[in-house]
Amino acid sequence: MLELVLILPLIGIMALLITPRDNIMCLWKIGLEWSLLTLTGAILLWVSLDGDGQFQGVRSLEWLSRLEPGFKFLTLGVDGVSIFFIVLTALLISICILVSLDSIRFLIKEFLLCLLFIEVLLIGVFLVLDLVGFYILFEGILIPMFLIIGIWGSREEKIQASYYFFFYTFIGSVFMLLGIFVLYSYVGSTDYVTLCYFTLDRELQYLVFVGFFLSLAIKIPKMPVHIWLPQAHVEAPVAGSVILAGVLLKLGGYGFIRFSWPLLPDASEYFGPLILTLSLLAIIYGSLTTCRQVDLKRIIAYSSVAHMGIVTLGIFSHTIQGLVAAIFLMLAHGLVSSALFIAVTFLYDRYSTRLIKYYRGMCVTMPLFGILLLILVLANASVPLSCSFIGEFLSILVAFEYSFMVGLLASTGMVLSAGYSIYMYNRIGFGMPSKYFNFSRDLNRREFSSLIPLVILIILTGVFPFLIIDEVKGSIIFQERD
Template sequence: MGLLSLSIWTPIVFGVLLLAFGRDNCARGVRWVALIGSLLGLAVTIPLITGFDTSSAQMQFVEKVLWIERFNIHYHLGLDGLSFWFVPLTAFITVIVVLASWESITERVNQYMGAFLVLSGLMIGVFAALDGLLFYVFFEATLIPMYLIIGIWGGPNKIYAAFKFFLYTLMGSLLTLVAIIYLYNVSGGSFDIQAWHKLPLGSLPQTLVFFAFFAAFAVKVPMFPVHTWLPDVHVEAPTGGSAVLAAIMLKLGAYGFLRFSLPIAPDASREWAWLMIALSLIAVVYVGMVALVQKDMKKLVAYSSVAHMGFVTLGFFIFNDLGVSGGIVQMIAHGFVSGAMFLCIGVLYDRVHSRDIAAYGGVVNTMPKFAAFALLFAMANCGLPATAGFVGEWMVILGAVKFNFWVGLLAATALIFGAAYTLWMYKRVYLGPVGNDHVKELQDINCREFLILAILAVAVLYMGLYPKPFTDVMDPSVAQLLQHVAQSKLP
């Protein structure tokens, strides 16, 4: 068993143990076991970080074992610069979510923690899978724990939100399964994703494959106009569920474009790039304007996520190194910033039990330490220089201007809208006189909450001030991908 297998199965084993043996009458022990499991899962990724060769575009830490001989299905794992950072990011966010849910979850604690640990391993499996069917199994399996997290521990309309989440994502993925089976037959009975990259597909097959993958990945990102499930799910999901959904699960769709759509159907990707760019710009501009009128904090940040992920897909389909690298950097940065934003909303919700902006006002007077952290994350969400939120957006805007000035100009409006809706929310919630008796009685964050927010603050500032370690890893793989896409594969 290699390092990647350990990264996948360590949290899953701990999660299954919690589901099997955990009980509510020993909730404290369950929480500690969950924390140990998540920390071990994170520790296993450290040798991946120290051992990764940043000068190579080849797959590293490869594991390949025959799984189902009859259909030539392999347990095939590996990482390159496109997928590498999402493995430690997933393990890191899992630790944060376990800590954040320490006191807020009091019922079925073992099932809640177990579901998150299993989900963590499955998501790492998606980023590491190099076998098409293995990827699909991991990709679909992530729906189950998230469906349960929303449906059991969510808000008043949790059942509706859970069904909407499950049906949207499952329906899109069925076409992807058809595409995977088609590629299996065309390649002579191989599920090897890297072998699929070399298939000389015709124009029509490439277009059909491209849109089959688009059906799943666009819903998962989510792109306009299939984004409507996300605000409902975020509003109803518990804080930990919202943090993981925004920080990691949305990235599964964007990663799918990099691993499948662009390299397998490069001509179709170039042909339909105008559509992807148009949908991305609509997400950036229109959804940013929709965020301005939201009264619910979670819904506002949910629409903000759609706008920020629009930057990611825009970067991928302008086909230059700044755009693609910027899109990947934006994915990582959004993982830190959006996770932090939802955890801040959770801190307030645990105390006041309301997500309405109107229910607050003057929080800085009673929670000064917390308000300082919230301001940092709000600024990062706006794309303030020296924060993680700035780096990816700036790279994508530069790449977009290089591609087409007007596309770059429209993309840059996101910085204006982002500042408008984020700072307006901050002003109404945190600044001014104390809004009501609930705010007057608020207690500032405790040591556990301070630790969580401080760790995220360090991550946001470190990535904003020194993004080189992140970009160095991805540069060779991005260059190889762009070279591959630029070379026509039409027979």
């Protein structure tokens, strides 16, 4: 099953390559079918896990063996943490193809190739158990995302936004590569499982951790290297925004969880107070900045900065509960923020503006859209029975256990998120219908089919959180931590 999840999107890419460019509906059908098959394979892979706390389906590919005997470039394996990010990736790629049917009108074949190529790279990132392989796949994602933002972006500043995204992430990743070189020079291997059995010197851990932190902090992103995120979100097409918010931001948190805890425990403990301080700044600054935004996409983008601050708060609290909360909140944010970006795009497709001041009375003119948007806004505000509530509640609880002042400052993020979320919905949904729009068409079948799976998962995982928590706690990271 592990190889199948990687092979299916590759087959989809080959099918797209041999399909004529002018057969547009066939191209969309091929892309959607193979992405759904990949989602089915990811779910079957999840079901096949036995939860014994070990990597499963481990496969290795020897690389450069003539120059360096035993050097493993591509070691693949899956555990209870990575499987959920694989399923989330496969789900969001399928939804991206579905919601882009009407908005992408040129170079459709290339667009679908970029999406499936991103899916291969993202699944590979979550499966690979080698630092060199992780870095190559981690960097490879920049190329198709750069093209998606720069070519199919919606506004005039899309080129600038694509360069922001590319250079910020690329320059930061160079420090990760230097850290990998340092590890290899001391240990003689970049295999993840091998490195887990080595106890590194404290000074060496500090040096490697700084390199990894500079790279992963930009990807999350953390203050003050978050500037690229709002610009990229605003200019990207709906597929780009969904992939950015749903999966790419999670690569930073996943990297911290996968590498900082098992490989660099002393450095994680030493730099913990600094990262907690940056997390609190991200929560407060991101929430306050969100309150003053007038563009719907910018509201969701800056709220992502605040939510990811809560994620790193849970990770570097150095508790099992905080780690579970961080993983759960990353998955919840991937569902909620992606659905919000899709909902905003439905409005933009109708009225060609994302400024809040032009919208009013959408609950009267678009009642079905108003109901779904209300559920998503409440989930973004972390109300009970939503998946975001579980992650944020556990994170704030851990923050209070760490320090009363840290918990108090972190809890302001939940208060402010409720404020800007409800205020945004009040301005869009209620009041007399706006005079700027003479005709409002409610969601069609395709649009409803794009949103309803995410809405169902948001409620389902909020009511039954043990579906995720039990699998996560059985992963190898928690076994090593114990």
